[in-house]
Structure formats: C-alpha cells, structure tokens
Amino acid sequence: MEWIKRWAAIGDSYTAGIGAGRSLGHRITADEVAITEPDGLSEVRDNWRCARYDMSYPKVIEAQFGAHIESDGGFQYLACSGDRSEQIYQQAQALEGKLDFVTFTSGGNDLCLSKMIADCIMLPYGKTSACETVIAKAQDNAKNIITDNIYQILEALNEKMNDDGIVVVNSYAQFFDTQKDNCDRQSWDLWWFLPLGASYRALTIERRHVFNQLVLDINQAIRDAVDKAAESEDIKYKVGYADWDVWVSTVVDGRMCSPSSNGDYPDANQPDMHFIKPDTHPWGEWTDDFERSELRKRDMGLEEMLNSTRLSNSEKRRLNRVKAMMEARDRSLERTLYDSILYKSPDPRAAIRHKLDSRAPAPPDCPGDGGFDWTFGMGMPDHIAQNAGTPCFHPNEAGHLTIASFALAELMDLRSIVLGVDSPACNAVTNEFTCYSDTGSKFYVSGNRTNERYEEFCKDVDENHDKNKVNWSFSRSYDVGTPEEYDFTVTLGNGVSAFDKDECIDSMEHIINACDTEDNPMSWKGGGRYIRGGGDYKYELNPRRANRIWPPPKAPYGRCEGWYKGFHSRYKVQGTGFSTWDHGKDTLRPNMDNCYGLGTTLWKFVYHDKPAEHENFEWYATFSTPLWVRARCWANNKIVKAAQGWTNGCGGND
Secondary structure, eight states: OTTOOSEEEEESHHHHTTTSSSBSSOSSSOOTTOEEOSSSOOSEEOHHHHTOBTTSHHHHHHHHHGGGSOTTTSEEEOOOTTOOHHHHHHHHHHSOSOEEEEEEEOSGGGGTHHHHHIIIIISOOSOSHHHHHHHHHHHHHHHHTHHHHHHHHHHHHGGGEEEEEEEEEEOOOOOBOOSSSOGGGSOOSTTTTSOOGGGOOOOOHHHHHHHHHHHHHHHHHHHHHHHHHHHOTTOOSEEEEEOTHHHHHHTSOOSBTOTTOOSOSSOTTOTTOOBOOOOOSOOTTHHHHHHHOHHHHTTOOHHHHHTOTTSOHHHHHHHHHHHHHHHHHHHHHHHHHHHSHHHHOSOHHHHHHHHHSTTOOOOOOOTTOSSOOTTTTSSOOHHHHTSTTOOTTSBOHHHHHHHHHHHHHHHHHHHHHHHTSOOOOOOOOOOEEEEGGGGTOOOOEEHHHHHHHHHHHHHHHHHHSOTTOSSOEEEEEESTTSTTOEEEEEEEOTTOOOOOHHHHHHHHHHHHHHSSOSSOTTOEEOOEEEEEGGGTEEEEEEEOOSOOOSSOOSSOEEEEEEEEOSSSEEEEEEEESSSOSSTTTTTHHHHHHHHHOSOOEEEEEEEOSOGGGGTTOOEEEEEEEOSSOIIIIITTOHHHHHTTOOOSOOEEOO
C-alpha cells in the first residue's frame, strides 16, 4: 500500500461510523478537521456535527496504511452522518485532488430509511398505510434513482483522482436474520408495556424479508453504478464494489433477530453481531405480561380498549394520548409523502439528478424531512438517537472491521489490474514460532531476568519507535557484560508501520515461557522467535553469552575460602547459577553488609569468559572483611543463600 500517498473517505453515517468506538469530536470545541463545503453546504461540518467515530471503517483502514501517507492533508475525512447523495456529491467536489484512493457509502439515506425504520419497527402501531406506502415507494426508488446518484458522485471524483487511482464503493448489509419467528415477542416497540392490542405490528419474518430486500435493491443499484463507471471511457481511475453483505448474511452470525440471541445487546451468545441494535430482551416480566394479557390475546383495537371496563381511567387517558400521537404521525407522514418529489415527480430519476447539481442542493424531500434529524438518516426515534451511544441499525465495531476488510480486498484486486499482475490470494495468515533450544542452541539466560523486563521493553517500543517509518526494527540489550546478557527485538516488515504494545507483550511472554519448560528447575530460557501476521511482525529474545556451562545447572553451586590476615581476613568466593547478572553488587554485597556490617574492602568481581577452564565456575570475587566473620556469615551459607546461591561451607581459618 506504499503507493497510496493521498486518500479520502466520503459518504453517509456508515462511513462516518456513528456509534462505533468513541466520537472523534466534541460538542463544544470545533475540530481541527472542520470542513466548509462549497455551494450550498457552507456550515462547518466537524467531527461532532457529522458523528465521526474512531472505529469507523475509514479509521480502521487509516491504521493499516501507516507512515507512507502524506502528513499534511494525506487523509481527508469528509463523511457526514445523515448526508444524502446530493451532499455526498458536494463532499466529492470539496476534496483536494491528486488522490490515490477514495472509499465511500451512499444511497441509503436517499430512500427515507429513518422514517421507515422508526415507524415500521420501533413505533409499529396504528394504521399501516403510511408505513407500507413508504416501503413501496422506497423499493421503487431504489430501482430508479440510486444508480444515477452514485454515478454522478463517481463522475465528480474523476477530476480528483490520479490516473491510476482507485475508488471503492461499499455496499450496505441486510439487517435481519429470517430463520426463526422470534422477533415478534421481543420488545422492539417503544410502548411495549401498553396493551395496544391489534394496533401492534410485530416484526415478523415477512416484514424482515421486506427490509432485507430493500437493502438488496439498494446494493444492486450501487453495483450497477460501479459497473457503468468501470466501463466508461470517461472515468480515468479504477472503480470497484465491496460487498460485505455476503459475509454478514451467509458466513457469520451477525444480524438482528438471530436464533442464537434472546435480544440482549451486547449478547454473549452472539459475539459476531455486526449491528448496533436496541436492547430488545424483554425487560422485567415483559414476556409473562405479554403472554397473559387478555387485551393482547384478543387483539383488541384502540377504540375497543378505550371502551373496555378492564382499563382504569388513567390507563385510558394514557391510551388516548398514544392514539392522538399515532393519528398525528400518520397525517404528517401521508402529507409529507405525497408532497415529496420522491412521490410526486413523474420522473424521480430526473428530479434527483437535478437536485444533485451543486447549484440546487436541496434534499429530495423524504417524508418527515424538516428540522434536525437526530436519527442521522438511518435509524430511530429522535429521543433514542439523541444518545450517541445507541445509533441503532448502524454497523458496530465488528461491522466496521468487516467493511474495512472487504474494501481493502477490493483495493488490492484493483491495484493488481493497474500493475498487470495476479491478484494476491487470500490465504490464511500463518504465524511461525521457534524455540532456539529446539534447534540445538546452547545459549540461555535466567527466566527471572527476562520475565522482569519484557513488559517494560514493549512499553519502550510503544513510546520511542519512529512512527513515521515502515519496516523498522527496535532492540534493547540487558545485563550487558554478564553471562545473562540478552536482547529483546521487534522487527516490522511488509510495509508495516503500526505497533501494538499488547501484541508485543503477549508475544514476548510466549517466547519466554512456552519454551524450556521440562526438567528445568532453575527456569533457564533459551530464547526464541515469534513471527506473526505472515511476516508483518517478528519478536525475538536472543541470549548473547556464547560460552556458558553446558548442560545448564539444575541448582546453584559455589566455593568459598576465608583466611586470617592479621588485621583483616581475605576471602575468595566462586559461583555458578547465582549473582550472574550484577557483578555481585545487588546480590552478594547487600547481604554481606547485613551480616557483619560495613568493612568490606578491596572488592573485585570477575566473570570468566570460559567457565569450563575454571572448574565450571562462572565468576569469582575476592575481598577483605573484618576478622572472624566466616562462621556466622559464610560457613553456614547465610550470605550466599540470601543471594539465591549455595556453597559447600567455607574453608579457611578466619
């Protein structure tokens, strides 16, 4: 991907990523990436206003590209939740040119999906005529206007792209699983607690099929636009279509109304859910109330219920308020629908094409247009959507990872066409793990020393590596000049620049503790190599001491002699398997001071380059002490044991 220096993401809420991760903006402070659009879209459209989130698929892709992207304007993120084709057309016009790659979603908001979902799923009461009319009109418009809308956006990108640039248009995905009739008994409706009888419209399999088919119609229209652009001699760049719906609908258990879920969100029984959804698990005793409600069982209408003696006066007043709201909603829907260009125009395609012209950027007048749309064009009743954490019917983090994956796969396929080479095969990424001791290596270090350092090392890499480079390497050496000398190393390849501290910690811990586990009472570690991501990341623990005792000792050992010298005593201590990393300063010396106090002089500590030539002792120390300390400090191994070592007493006459 190093050929990509400048790229952009435009589109609607699916590209802005509303609800996926955390918001990139703040309602009070304007963002650094605020964009002022030309010709009719002059308001500042920053991260907060557009509901851009940090786990949107463009941000996932951005993390994969790394340091080869230009630092000044290399990534332009103009996508805005709620935008329809005419605004996305203006987004395309507002881009700064010479782009190598652009990706976007567009089309869903052109078909009035916000009102459709709100009135047909989350407010499923009263007359069905308005809801059914909106659905029927949306299905018709999907065939009439989406293709031209998308094609005009692709035309607008033509002057923004480099000749070998690539544009990937992403699909939408079907919301609902249709295997089992299980959603009609979940509390999708806002007023599930009211006995609304026959006015309630359950989310049946049939109705789910209707919504899914609308998504398929939109996707086909998008695909037709992409095919038209790909065949056009006027489009100078490569354009492709990324269909992530096939993954959600046929491979993973990622849709709403799945048989595996009871309606909770999130749901541990459905870890691959790809959409943000309402928590439709029946609250409290809702299921029992639903089952035993005579009013529900009898499918009584509102008028019949209002005349029923089973309801109290307060319940009737509440139902009257609900009835009035339903009637007002239906009147508003019908009025705005029949006044909209989507319904009235004898040629919706021509009408919308005119609206896409930057000189006339008015919206296509969906039913319910007017005022601020808290649903951002795709989702739920206003008071629910005001909680930015619950933008229902949008992809969640898993959904955006999938969109990013399919977009990048299509990008690679198109790039292979530009280069005239075979497209890369989508093989499973393999990891390679090697324990050096299995290769015949005789290098080893202390497990205690390495286990104390690997988390610190990964933190150092995270804080200090050059974030502007790809294919970099970072190494730290420890206990230099001692038998325990080793280094940790991280190496990145295949054009990778991003670093994951947690993966580093996991990899180093695995290298240290998954090898050399049998018949190893002193926990010596031979080191190893862990290559992950098909060569993207290589983690290494490399012991550096070429000549140590072999085989490794199973217990520490040593020898001690202390001789009376008149005014002081003179000692020589030798050892293996302890004090191997500190020249005795942190192991022997503090314990000597603790045993007989100050008074150690003429201290000398030496590591042997070739222990085998020194009776397999790795080091020796010579020093002078006060008189008569051998019995209470050395012969009983008090000092040596405190240093995690051992000698067979201590000879001499001190």
